[in-house]
Amino acid sequence: MKRTVIMALLTAAILMLGSGVAGAETLKIGTMGPLTGPYAADGNDIKNGAQTAVDVFLEQGGIPGFDTIKLLPQDTACDPRQAVAAANKLINEEADAVVGSYCSSATLPASQVLDEENIIMITPASTNEMVTTRGLPYMFRMCGRDDDQSTIALDFMQKKLGSKSIYIVDDKTAYSQGLADNVEELSKKRGLKVLGHEHVNQGDKDFSAILTKVKSMNPDVFYMSMQNSATGALMLIQAKRMGIKAEVVAQDAVYHPQLIDIAKNAAEGVYLTFGFIDDSAPAYKEFLAKYEPKFGSPGAYSGYAYDSAMAYLKAVKAAGTTDPAKVKEEMMKLDYDGATKHIKFKPNGDSGSNYIIRKVKDGKFVNYWNPATGELY
Known part of the structure; x- marks a missing residue:
């Protein structure tokens, strides 16, 4: 028992x-x-x-x-x-x-x-x-959201940069193309001349054909809507080598420490939309x-x-x-x-x-422009 x-x-x-x-x-x-x-x-x-x-x-x-x-x-x-x-x-x-x-x-x-x-x-x-x-x-x-992000990007291009023309490139993902399409539509509504809107494929490493078009059109802004920072970094390196003078504006997917790690000097001066984090x-x-x-x-x-x-x-x-x-x-x-x-x-x-504009300055991301006030940080 x-x-x-x-x-x-x-x-x-x-x-x-x-x-x-x-x-x-x-x-x-x-x-x-x-x-x-x-x-x-x-x-x-x-x-x-x-x-x-x-x-x-x-x-x-x-x-x-x-x-x-x-x-x-x-x-x-x-x-x-x-x-x-x-x-x-x-x-x-x-x-x-x-x-x-x-x-x-x-x-x-x-x-x-x-x-x-x-x-x-x-x-x-x-x-x-x-x-x-x-x-x-x-x-x-x-x-x-992308509709808010694209609005802030356009506000910055027109109110701060005084841009009159734009060339847009995306990589055909739901995110990047959707955002790029928003930017194109808003640009046309607001009178910012769209000189071109091209698409690259995910995994592409040679962007010379499209960048040649960008250089020949000489836009005020080169809007780069990529799904990831590594691709964005390669595009920046090649754009710098090609001598493209346009202001580069990118978005939150390109915003990542490895953008600077890979692109180094080529990332200097790039503007990006990203949520404000205190x-x-x-x-x-x-x-x-x-x-x-x-x-x-x-x-x-x-x-x-x-x-x-x-x-x-x-x-x-x-x-x-x-x-x-x-x-x-x-x-x-x-x-x-x-x-x-x-x-x-x-x-x-x-x-x-809560998007703001950030900028790559001296190899670091810094807060640059506050859309709520229209003032620099």
Whole structure:
């Protein structure tokens, strides 16, 4: 009899150990982004930013009712089909939410798949307007939108640079071409002469044919809408060698430390639209103190990914559950200063745009022009 009781107790103990804390479960957050290929720097920044948020929450004691918080990174390679496969894998792994993706062309189809399973998705980097205009109830965005970004770019070109003509180049992705099309449309409406709008292919390394056209047309502004900073850096190097004199204006996907690392002197003087981040703010300093020792200097979207994961975790803690409807309700109540911006979501899931103009000066990105005031920083 004693032997039977002992065996029963041992079996129960083993079952409890195998399941962790009795009654508790693991909170799972998926990340989606390009972890390999030409956009890998940004994808890994997103993964690392989300991981930092998880680390912060775990250091603070986690969330009641959950034994731990686990990150499930998935590689999309910025490919729509791979993004759908990644979304399905996260569904199979029972992810409670997803931070991602990077390329809008990956976020758009993946979000449709996740929405069918009522899984909350927060993108830290996809700026195409359609991300939040399709009425998906669990789609959120931490970064800004292309329609806002293109407006700021045009304001800068005309009000500050006094530009009269523009030549536009994009790489045919949903993000870069969508933004470039916005810039072209606005230019025509505002009387900025569009001298050309060309497209390159992802993976191209020789841009001499298009750059020859740019040089011959001699625009006031060469608008460069690329999906990643490495491609942008190559184009800048070749434009400088060719002697193109136009002011170069680029966008938030080109904004990354590796732009300067690769292009070096050729990046000097380039203007970029990017969300304003106050690196002197307490919340940013707290983020940096946790991120830098483990991952080094943050990339362009590290902070946005951190804020995306933090917003979700705060909402889960407030809701006391991962039930998507209840978590969404708490997310809509959020109103606080994050690392990158003040976080308060609109009914459609956007968190607002706060674009400014930054410039590469002396090998560093510096705040240059404030569109709200029209003044230089």
